[in-house]
Amino acid sequence: MIYILKNQNKFIFLKLLFLIIFYVKQIDSQSNLNPTTSTPKQNSLQCRGDLIYRDVTNRIEDEKIGFNFVEYNGTYQSCVIPCPSPFFTxxxxxxxxxxxxxxxxxxxxxxxxxxxxxxxxxxxxxxxxxxxxxxxxxxxxxxxxxxxxxxxxxxxxxxxxxxxxxxxxxxxxxxxxxxxxxxxxxxxxxxxxxxxxxxxxxxxxxxxxxxxxxxxxxxxxxxxxxxxxxxxxxxxxxxxxxxxxxxxxxxxxxxxxxxxxxxxxxxxxxxxxxxxxxxxxxxxxxxxxxxxxxxxxxxxxxxxxxxxxxxxxxxxxxxxxxxxxxxxxxxxxxxxxxxxxxxxxxxxxxxxxxxxxxxxxxxxxxxxxxxxxxxxxxxxxxxKKVKKIWLNSYWFNNRFVNKYISRRSMSIDTRNSYGSKVLNKNNNLNYSSYNSGLELSVIEMSANNKDDSFKSSF
Structure with a gap:
């Protein structure tokens, strides 16, 4: 009977010793945690919603690199506006x-x-x-x-x-x-x-x-x-x-x-x-x-x-x-x-x-x-002007293209090339700068109207 009690006491003692060691290790592991890791957990309740925690150690420098701190009750908090902003989902x-x-x-x-x-x-x-x-x-x-x-x-x-x-x-x-x-x-x-x-x-x-x-x-x-x-x-x-x-x-x-x-x-x-x-x-x-x-x-x-x-x-x-x-x-x-x-x-x-x-x-x-x-x-x-620019460029007028691609010679119509020479001759107008999507129709009509008006005056 005494032998059994001694064995039970040893078992209880070992059990208590194991619990004490386990508890000490738990305390030690909590104390060795990185403070930068534990601090956000403690402050996560303050930065609620989609606000992001960031310690305000140097707010001015942080703002220069893109952080926008939240101000609450006249004091800047350790929370910043999320990126992207909450104005859109x-x-x-x-x-x-x-x-x-x-x-x-x-x-x-x-x-x-x-x-x-x-x-x-x-x-x-x-x-x-x-x-x-x-x-x-x-x-x-x-x-x-x-x-x-x-x-x-x-x-x-x-x-x-x-x-x-x-x-x-x-x-x-x-x-x-x-x-x-x-x-x-x-x-x-x-x-x-x-x-x-x-x-x-x-x-x-x-x-x-x-x-x-x-x-x-x-x-x-x-x-x-x-x-x-x-x-x-x-x-x-x-x-x-x-x-x-x-x-x-x-x-x-x-x-x-x-x-x-x-x-x-x-x-x-x-x-x-x-x-x-x-x-x-x-x-x-x-x-x-x-x-x-x-x-x-x-x-x-x-x-x-x-x-x-x-x-x-x-x-x-x-x-x-x-x-x-x-x-x-x-x-x-x-x-x-x-x-x-x-x-x-x-x-x-x-x-x-x-x-x-x-x-x-x-x-x-x-x-x-x-x-x-x-x-x-x-x-x-x-x-049409862009088409003619490409057809009369080097890229469509070289030995390779002429050898493998059979096409008719596409010379730029002088009447439509950067202005009408006929119009310049008859109306003394300068269209040398023209090369637009209007394709000269309005300009030609304008010149023809002026020419008709000139003839009708006689």
């Missing part, structure tokens, strides 16, 4: 991204086709019109290439190497090379393209009216190039290229910089271009009414529609931006109310309503920007 953000990748690539290829077609690589003869199309296409290619920087990237919650957001709650800024490069390309290409688009509308009106102008193209290209360089690189000095709450990539971050370095210039281009477009439409109406050649209108509907649609896209982007600026205080307020609700411990997360913007308006805005290259291609890339 994650599904909508990825829809915008995929649309921009597809449409931006198509627009880039359209601009590249125009650039190659009107460049010395294909086109043998140059004038202010072809130079204008070339410069506009170059701007479109640069602006649309900014979308291609996002290939392989997406908005996701894993925040891996292929995420648009570098880390949870971090937005792209000038410190990121990819952000800076894409932002400069978008800004420079946009400004350069808009300026040359304005030149083309002016040039088209001058040709329709038959007004002889000096060759100002060299000076205009130099001026637009200088303006575009200044407007693209000056914002770098103040680290202005960044990713905003409603953008897919990097552009000018400050509303003041956006207004000064882009939207004011765009509004001037819109006003000037709109005036010339109205004058062009008026001239077309007068010409067709006087000449009674209503069949000629059919060939001009497409380019005129393209001009009008492009103008609508410009105006939509401009007024959408103005609406965002006007409602800036409202969007800031609803975002602040949302973060205050999440930070308030007395409220449940389900009570907090996420700030939202109109997904349709945002989609149309992003789409309009990427339709510019496609519109330019329809206007300047699909006409």
């Amino acid at each position: 994650m599904e909508k953000w990825n829809q915008y991204l995929y649309m921009s990748l597809v449409m931006g690539t198509i627009s880039f290829l359209c601009g590249l086709f125009l650039l190659v077609t009107y460049s010395p690589i294909v086109n043998k003869t140059h004038n202010r019109h072809t130079i204008g199309v070339m410069c506009m296409s170059f701007g479109v290619c640069l602006a649309m290439s900014s979308d291609m920087w996002n290939y392989g990237y997406s908005f996701n919650e894993n925040f891996d190497d292929r995420s648009i957001c570098p880390s949870p709650g971090q937005y792209l800024t000038t410190s990121d090379a990819r952000c800076l490069s894409s932002g400069v390309f978008l800004q420079f290409g946009g400004v350069f393209g808009f300026l040359n688009w304005t030149l083309l509308s002016f040039d088209l009106y001058m040709n329709i009216k038959g007004i002889i102008t000096k060759n100002y193209d060299k000076y205009y290209v130099i001026c637009t190039l200088i303006i575009s360089i200044i407007f693209a690189f000056v914002p770098i000095a103040n680290d202005q290229y960044s990713m905003s709450y409603i953008s897919l990539g990097c552009w000018l971050g400050s509303a003041m910089y956006q207004l000064i370095f882009f939207w004011i210039l765009l509004s001037i281009c819109l006003i000037v271009s709109s005036v010339f477009i109205i004058l062009i439409l008026k001239e077309v109406y007068v010409i067709i009414k006087l000449s009674k050649q209503k069949t000629s209108l059919k060939g001009n509907i497409r380019p005129l529609l393209c001009i009008s649609i492009t103008s609508f896209a410009f105006f939509y982007m401009f007024f959408y931006y103005i609406s965002i600026v006007v409602k800036g205080d409202y969007y800031g307020r609803i975002l602040k109310e949302y973060t205050d609700c999440l930070m308030d411990p007395t409220k449940d997360v389900s009570e907090c309503e996420s700030p939202r913007m109109s997904p349709i308006n945002q989609f149309v805005f992003l789409l309009c920007l990427r339709l510019l290259g496609i519109g330019a291609f329809i206007f300047y890339g699909i006409n």
